[in-house]
Amino acid sequence: MLDLKFIRENVEKVKEAVKNKNEKTDVELILSLDEKRRSLLSEANELKHQRNVVTEKIAQMKKAKQDAKEEIERMRKVSDQIDSLDKELKEVEEKIASLLLTVPNVPHSSVPIGFDEDLNVVVKTWGEVPKFDFEPRPHWELGQILGILDLPKAAKVTGTGFLVLTGKGAKLQRALINFMLDLHSNKQGYKEILPPFMANRQSMTGTGQLPKLEEDMYLCEKDDLFLIPTAEVPVTNLHRDEVLKAEELPIYYTAYTACFRREAGAYGKDTRGMIRVHQFDKVELVKFVKPETSYEELESLVKDAEEVFQLLKLPYRVRVLCTGDLSFAAAKCYDIEAWAAGVGKYLEVSSCSNFEDFQARRMGIRFRPKEGGKLQYVHTLNGSGVALPRTMIALLENYQTKQGTIIVPEALRTYMGGLEEIK
RNA sequence: GGAGAGAUGUCCGAGUUGGUUUAAGGAGCACGCCCGGAGAGCGUGUAGGGCUUGAAAACCCUCCUGGGUUCGAAUCCCAGUCUCUCCGCCA
Numbered sequence: 001m002l003d004l005k006f007i008r009e010n011v012e013k014v015k016e017a018v019k020n021k022n023e024k025t026d027v028e029l030i031l032s033l034d035e036k037r038r039s040l041l042s043e044a045n046e047l048k049h050q051r052n053v054v055t056e057k058i059a060q061m062k063k064a065k066q067d068a069k070e071e072i073e074r075m076r077k078v079s080d081q082i083d084s085l086d087k088e089l090k091e092v093e094e095k096i097a098s099l100l101l102t103v104p105n106v107p108h109s110s111v112p113i114g115f116d117e118d119l120n121v122v123v124k125t126w127g128e129v130p131k132f133d134f135e136p137r138p139h140w141e142l143g144q145i146l147g148i149l150d151l152p153k154a155a156k157v158t159g160t161g162f163l164v165l166t167g168k169g170a171k172l173q174r175a176l177i178n179f180m181l182d183l184h185s186n187k188q189g190y191k192e193i194l195p196p197f198m199a200n201r202q203s204m205t206g207t208g209q210l211p212k213l214e215e216d217m218y219l220c221e222k223d224d225l226f227l228i229p230t231a232e233v234p235v236t237n238l239h240r241d242e243v244l245k246a247e248e249l250p251i252y253y254t255a256y257t258a259c260f261r262r263e264a265g266a267y268g269k270d271t272r273g274m275i276r277v278h279q280f281d282k283v284e285l286v287k288f289v290k291p292e293t294s295y296e297e298l299e300s301l302v303k304d305a306e307e308v309f310q311l312l313k314l315p316y317r318v319r320v321l322c323t324g325d326l327s328f329a330a331a332k333c334y335d336i337e338a339w340a341a342g343v344g345k346y347l348e349v350s351s352c353s354n355f356e357d358f359q360a361r362r363m364g365i366r367f368r369p370k371e372g373g374k375l376q377y378v379h380t381l382n383g384s385g386v387a388l389p390r391t392m393i394a395l396l397e398n399y400q401t402k403q404g405t406i407i408v409p410e411a412l413r414t415y416m417g418g419l420e421e422i423k
Numbered sequence: 424g425g426a427g428a429g430a431u432g433u434c435c436g437a438g439u440u441g442g443u444u445u446a447a448g449g450a451g452c453a454c455g456c457c458c459g460g461a462g463a464g465c466g467u468g469u470a471g472g473g474c475u476u477g478a479a480a481a482c483c484c485u486c487c488u489g490g491g492u493u494c495g496a497a498u499c500c501c502a503g504u505c506u507c508u509c510c511g512c513c514a
Contacts, residue, residue, distance in 0.1 A: 041474065045483045052483090055495045059442040068494080075494040243433055243471095245452095366471095368433065368452080375433090375471075 020323035114322030127315030175415035190254035195234035208329035294379035342397030352383030
């Protein structure tokens with residue numbers, strides 16, 4: 001959420017952000033409501049002041065055993081006026097508040113302007129794309145040959161868009177999760193969190209999934225709880241409505257969770273195998289930082305996620321998202337995309353974003369600067385470190401052999417009981 | 424699910440016969456003094472938001488949330504949320 005005052009003072013900037021992000025919020029409407037709000041406010045203020053003054057006078061008179069009937073009668077009328085002004089004010093404020101939730105964050109000046117993902121810019125490529133002297137198989141074939149991925153059984157249990165890992169496949173995924181969590185928590189200094197996989201409306205609004213993305217999430221109606229689409233939700237909300245100490249910052253968290261997405265509207269896209277599924281595992285990175293450091297923190301966040309692929313020796317590239325592809329709440333975002341030899345394309349495995357104070361304002365996460373002065377909103381960042389199914393895809397497809405077996409990357413072997421090859 | 428207790432500022436914690444209590448006291452933090460250094464000690468300051476403004480003052484709002492009673496509510500009434508204790512149920 002943007003500051004109403006900021007919108008008032010940066011109308012053009014905000015309108016441009018709305019346009020460049022392909023949103024359609026009526027900024028002018030917000031401004032006119034804001035004007036109305038302020039005039040109602042000053043009117044009500046004046047009456048309230050009057051009431052406060054006379055009320056005290058009444059108290060004095062009562063103490064002195066004087067008759068205050070006349071004043072009381074007068075204030076009764078004033079109170080009625082205040083009531084009706086307050087009611088009107090409340091309506092206006094509610095309208096503003098709900099409109100404010102539909103204003104997207106303003107992209108950082110370094111973000112390329114563009115309509116959609118075709119205008120994202122590759123800023124880095126790492127590793128050699130493997131060459132095979134045979135036709136590399138896609139992961140669903142490898143999974144079936146090796147008996148580690150069973151899509152028909154998943155369809156039986158749940159329906160399309162789910163997967164069942166079995167045997168070495170399940171073990172490989174668990175190894176990856178442990179490997180990532182250990183990397184982030186032991187080496188990179190993130191505190192490990194195991195949060196709920198469900199979250200309430202307030203949390204979803206805090207991180208910005210609501211109100212816009214309600215249709216993309218699974219809702220348990222009886223309890224009005226959502227299955228989380230990412231660990232970002234529960235982990236960032238950990239500090240909702242808190243004032244953090246300056247010396248606590250920066251705070252780094254890492255969390256493994258399952259993630260649930262309805263993928264409404266994505267039908268027909270990446271339906272094969274496990275590229276796009278309704279439930280997947282992910283290890284997430286979340287940061288709470290001081291505003292002046294958030295862009296350095298974004299760079300280091302990306303590096304921390306990249307290290308996963310470097311240690312696994314999986315080739316990848318990093319793209320900076322253009323305005324049109326940037327999510328609603330983000331000011332800047334890098335995608336990490338791993339090369340998958342079997343399907344022959346780069347797959348998005350991590351999205352690392354700086355939200356600046358956009359989420360913090362919604363959630364009320366502030367800190368007291370050491371130098372004194374007013375409370376400030378923290379900046380929040382998060383990124384996948386990283387998403388499991390697509391990393392599995394990259395691993396299986398890049399490490400496959402002609403015989404259809406999989407060489408286990410060295411970094412994972414201790415997590416696989418020393419296993420060197422899945423066959 | 425049943426019974427009870429509670430929710431106050433950055434934190435802890437007073438205040439519930441309605442009326443200079445936005446709120447005592449303590450901790451923390453900031454500044455200053457003291458000190459060979461560290462520590463301790465002493466003094467001063469310190470809620471958030473809105474509105475206004477060059478900046479401020481003034482003013483308004485906020486004692487979990489939302490309603491209500493009243494000239495006036497942290498204090499009274501109703502509903503809800505959360506926390507704790509006990510009982511029941513259960514992985």
